[in-house]
Amino acid sequence: MGPGELLDVLLAGGRRADRATHVRDLPARPGARADWPAWADADVVRGYRALGVERPWEHQADAADAAWSGRHTVLATSTGSGKSLAFWLPALSAVRRGAAGALLDPGRIESVQRRPTVLYLSPTKALAADQLAALERLLAAAGTRDVRVATCDGDTSRDERRWVREHADVVLTNPDFLHFALLPAHASWSRVLSSLAFVVVDECHAFRGVFGAHVALVLRRLRRLAAAYGASPVVVMASATTSDPAASAARLLGVDADDVHTVTTDASPAGRKTLVLWQPPELPGGDGPWASLLPDEDPWATVVVAPPPPDVPEGPGGADGAGSADGPADPGDPDGLAARGSGVDGPAPQPAPPTEGSGPVGTGERLVAVPQDRPRRTATAEVADLLADLVSAGARVLAFTRSRRGAESVAATTRDHLRAVDPMLPALVSSYRGGYLPEERRALEEAIRAGHLRALATTNALELGVDISGLDAVLIAGWPGTRVSLWQQAGRAGRAGAEGLVVLVAREDPLDTFLVHHPEAALDAPVEATVFDPGNPYVLAPHLCAAAAERPLRSEELDLFGPRALAVLGQLTERGILRRRSSGWYWTHAEPASRLTDLRGAGGQPVRVVESATGRLLGTVDAASADATVHPGAVYVHLGVTYVVDELHLEDGVALATRRDVDHGTWARWVTSTSVVEVEREVAWGPVTWSFGQVDVTTQVVGYQRRRIPDLQVLSTHDLDLPARTLRTAAVWWTAPPEVLERAGVTLEVAPGALHAAEHASIGLLPLLATCDRWDLGGLSTLVHPDTGHATVFVHDGHPGGAGFAERGFDLGPVWLRATRDAIAACPCATGCPACVQSPKCGNGNDPLDKAGALRLLSTVLAHAATSGTTSSV
Incomplete structure (x- = not known):
């Protein structure tokens, strides 16, 4: 079925036509072939031809030629454009040429040469395993037996590692293994390092923010040791389409941009795509369970009311209306990356980096959720309906969700819908997420490739380059956070030149609402650059x-x-x-x-979920989110099967669970607070105080609710006694005493939204000055903070100990705030949009926000800053 026919299925004969806010046809693109390079190994070429690649695309040949000639190369083209051929063709040709010439004259020992070696690095183990399978298919098709390929990571046994060190020509691994195991033990890896011809860095756009800075320095350490062993490897990088890939690749390697050959013109064919922006309908009656006002896939999103201490005045009506501070969030951990370490014990557990918030529960204010007039259906519920319709029509589909919980929910609800249509159909749908066992993920990937499954509800675990082609449609539940991710996920539909349908379903969030009604903001704006600073x-x-x-x-x-x-x-x-x-x-x-250091900031070893009766390992959960997802009494869903957690042993990293069919889910309740530990530098801008120092961001799971599914009626509430998790980090903050609010015309009713909007916009602008990524930052805004006694806006580093971003913001205070104010003022929207004050990762659904109030407040603060002196230490 073509995308037009599939769209007709979703529109249901016009009954859903009002939900499609924008439909755009992306035209097909013809492919442009090139000849095989003369230097390419004949057997490798024969293998590609046997797999259906008669001739390479022009961009593949361009990148492969540059790499073979000894130039560092970055290839930044679309999903499914065949980037792997561009690096495997020169790498395998070099290995085979070296193998053939390894013994030039069998009678002379001095003629023995070392065989070239190749290191392949990917951000996930899943991608490395997928590449291993693809390489084995290629070598089998080529009929070659003299290239030895193996994966080596934290799960590899000692005996297997020894074989890899001594014999492998191509080693597939990840930056974590390099950092923790290979580089520190470089003497035992001398054979690989001394013969290193190529280093492949796959999906290099994933190396951004602090993680990207870590990986850049790991690569520099690798190049340094290779040089010490006499090797000078060529680095080939594959990336999604990003802004200025040459600069990002050069920064990753520590070379000049002129030293990197860049290939950005995609010569592969692309079928016609139909891209639809979709808004779920309003709920009947104008009201529904209050839980629908919160992000449906976020297990932390239960409102907790914290009474104020007696010495802190309440806001109007006994509440500040500022919303809730954020706790640990899943978007920072695609594919369960935190569980993919090297197998070496890391530092003591830390909480996951907090995201942007808008008011500290537990720091002196009550929390109020203000119902919207007409709440809409959740994105996950809508996607489950659409997915069921597409599967019934025979389509092969991926449904992307923003969290592991969302993936399980979409898959389970879709199966329920299909059961009423045909008892055979539910078996064609499954979930896919981080935390599954490797063999489970491999089986699911093979099943969707072979057609044994028609649909997977997945996290962004499948956004990266795992080869799944031939899909008819992609559903995306909620804005994925960046345009790079949007186009990566959309690229899964209609791969290999086929036609495809892509539907972005808005969450009940002002950001998503804005995007589905302003398609130019999502579809026409340029993709983001990969931002990181190895010099931090x-x-x-x-x-x-x-x-x-x-x-x-x-x-x-x-x-x-x-x-x-x-x-x-x-x-x-x-x-x-x-x-x-x-x-x-x-x-x-x-x-x-x-x-x-911990490259990913994983916060400790993952917690294993074990079936109590059998001792079988079900899966893993990151240490940072274990309190909220596998606490005693929690319902844990794994591949559609429900378990109830009996015990959580944090010190041992184990949660024991029992298989049980239940009609409810569990939602954790948590409190969070931000406290000032030390003011390191401070300056007075008249009545405004501009400060930098250390803060503690503390989160504690205090209980959970059992809610009936699907109506989310609360069945019971339970208390938990779990430890608080504290992230000590660096923050910059400014206060707005009552006279500043009054001068800005910001009343008590308006202040929470004005502070919240100023916080979001500040976080959005700091990466322009601090060479960081928005996801490396967290924030907080509150009408009255106990440590300052005034309305306060915090922006903090989202990493233990700080990463220098907040300090950079403090040093550039007036410049930063002026850029923030100007960005808000220049935005043509009326009340706030993603280009100014809305955030893609706000834990409070971007509510409340007051664009006009933020503009007046920032102007007033800057007026005071203009008459002040320079910053100074205290």
């Missing part, structure tokens, strides 16, 4: 220590680590962390230097 001293310092531990760090090598390396090394030496000698800097401590 908070990230750079532990990697310099790791580099010194691997091999004494010498002055002539510092250029590789950037202009800040020398100053950071001086500080590390002064503190006694490194020791300086004439020959370089040395690590002299007994503990491994690689333990000083």
